Amino acid sequence: MLRLVCFLFVGFIFSAGAVAMTFVVQGNSVFATGPVVGEDYIKFVTVTEQPGVERVVLLNSPGGDLWTGMTIGRRIAEKGLSTVAAGYCASACSIIFLGGKERTFSDAFRPDQTYIGIHGPHDKDTKIVSPQQAGQIYAFYKLRMGDKFNSDVINKALYSMQDAGSLLRVFDPKRLPARVTYHCVSSQSLRKDCTEFKDQDALTLGIITSSDLTKIEVPEKLREIPKIFGRELNQGFLDLEDFYRELMISQCASENCRRLIVNFRTIGLVNAKENKALAVPVTGQGLGVLSDQASPEMAFFGAIYHCNHGLDRAARLCETQVVNDFDLRGFYSADKLNSIDALAKLAAPSEKFFANEEYGGGMTSAKGLRTQKLLDSTPQKIDGIQTFGTQALVLALKGVAPPVLIDVGQSGSTLPGAQSLLRGGLAFDDTNRELAYQARFHGLLKLLSPDASAPIIFFAKNREWWHGVNAAMRAKNLGYAQVGWYRGGLDSWQAAGLPVVPTIVRAVAN
Secondary structure: OEEEEOOOOEOEOOOOOOOOOEEEEEOOEEEEEOOEOOOHHHHHHHHHOOOOOOEEEEEEEOEEEHHHHHHHHHHHHHHOOEEEEEEEEEOHHHHHHHOOOOEEEEOOOOHHHOEEEEOOOEEOOOOOEOHHHOHHHHHHHHHHHHHHOOHHHHHHHHHOOOOOOOEEEEEOOOOOOOOOEEEEOOOOOOHHHOEEEOOOOOOOOOOOOOOOOEOOOOOHHHOOOOEEOOEEOOOEOOOHHHHHHHHHHHHOOOHHHHHHHHHHHHOOOOOOOOOOEEEEEOOOOOOEEEOOOOOHHHHHHHHHHHHHOOOOOOOOOEEEEEEOOEEOHHHHHHHHHHHHHHHHOOOOOOOOOOOOOOOOOOOOOOOOOOOOOOEOOOOOOEOOEEEEOHHHHHHHHOOOOOOEEEEOOOOOEEOOOOEEEEOOOOOOOOHHHHHHHHHHHHHHHHHHOOOOOOEEEEEOOOOOEHHHHHHHHHHHHOOOOEEEEEOOHHHHHHHOOOOOEEOOEEEEOO
C-alpha cells in the first residue's frame, strides 16, 4: 500500500498518537484532523451527506494513504465543496485540500505553523519512494490548479525525493508574505540546501484561490490540550501573583532579573505571544525565559536552554517551572520517583538482543563526528567505545557500580535512571559553531557526569540514530575514560518489554 507521509520536524520528533482522521460536523463545515487512512473515505462520505455541509476544514493533518487522499479529494471536487487549511496540511492532506472549489487558509493557528506540504508517494512499509505512482497526483494537481499550474515546481515536489520526508512547503501569503516557498529533497536536508521559489506562493501557484483568511471556530472536541512530552498541562497555580513575587525574591539579585519576570508575567495578557516558559537553575539564582514559540514544548525546551547557558558564566542544570501559566514543578519530583521505582524492579531479559539491534551497519564506520544525515545506519562498533546490547546494559545498570546513562534522543519516554542531554548528539561543519557547541556539551556533561573516570553510556532512539554515536565519540574526545554506547536505544529496550519512564529534561545543548 502506498502512502504520502510528511515527517514534520519542528525542533524535536513526537508521536501523533492518532490512527485515523477524526471528523466533526459543526454548522456548515466538516472538520477533519489527523492522519489519513483507508477507512476514512467511508466516514468522509457519511459526514458530507449531512444536509447543509458546504466546506471541509483540514486541521493539522500529516497526510497518509494515497488512495484515500485521492478519492476524498475527488469527492470534494464533485460536490463543489470549499476547503480551508487550518494549521499544516501535508502530503495526502494537500490532495484533499486541492479538491476544494474555493481554497483558503485560516488564521486559527500561528502563521509559522500554517502551510501546505506536497511530496510524492512511497511504500508505507519499506518507505521506498515510488515515483511511478506520482503521475495521478500530478494530473490531479494540474486539473485543480488550472492556468496557474507550475510544472517545474510540482515536478520538483513529486519526483525530486531522496526519502519519504521530502517536502515542498507553501505558506500563508497573507500573514507571511516574506516566507519563501521551498523544497527539501530529504527530511534530513539542511535548510540552506533546499530549493527556494522566491517568485511563487500559494496564490500564484493556484494552491489557494484567495489570500483572504477564513475565520473558523475549532470545535471543542478537536481543541488540543497543551502537553509536554505527552503529559497534559492541567495544573494551575493556587496564586500566580504570589508565585512570581516569591520567584523575584528567590531568583533575582538584580533589577533586570525582576523586570524580566514582570515582562514574562504580562505576556499573553497584553499581547498574543503565546507559548511561553520560565526555567530556573537547580541550584543558585537566575532564570531563563522564552515566549512566542510554535508549541508549549518548544517554549519548555527553550527556557531550559537559556537558563543552562549564559555569557560569562558556567553551564548549569535547570528545570522549567512555568509553561503558559501552568505549574510544572510537580513533574520533576514525580518523574524522579517513577524512575527510581522502575530501576529497582528492573530485571535482565533472557535474550541478549532485541529489535535486530545487533545487525546492520557492517559497511559503515565512524571515523569522526557526523554532521549530516544523522538518521542512517550506524556501525556495529566504534573504536575505543564499548557497544552494549540490551541484556548487557540491564546487567550493568543492576551492577554494584552502575554507569551514568545519558539519553540524547528526542522522545517523551526514556530508560529508568537515564538523564537527558537534549540535542546532545549534534555536530557542525562550521568551525565556530562546532566549537561553541562542544563547549556547551562539555559544560553540561560535567554536571550530568562529574567523574570523567566513571563509566558512562550514551543512547538515542535506535540503531539508525547517529546522535548516540556522536555523543559517545565526543565524550571520549573530551577525556571520559569508560565510554559506552547502547546501539539499540529506546526501541530495542521497549521491544524487550522493559519499563520506560517519562524523560526528565534539565540540560539542552543546542
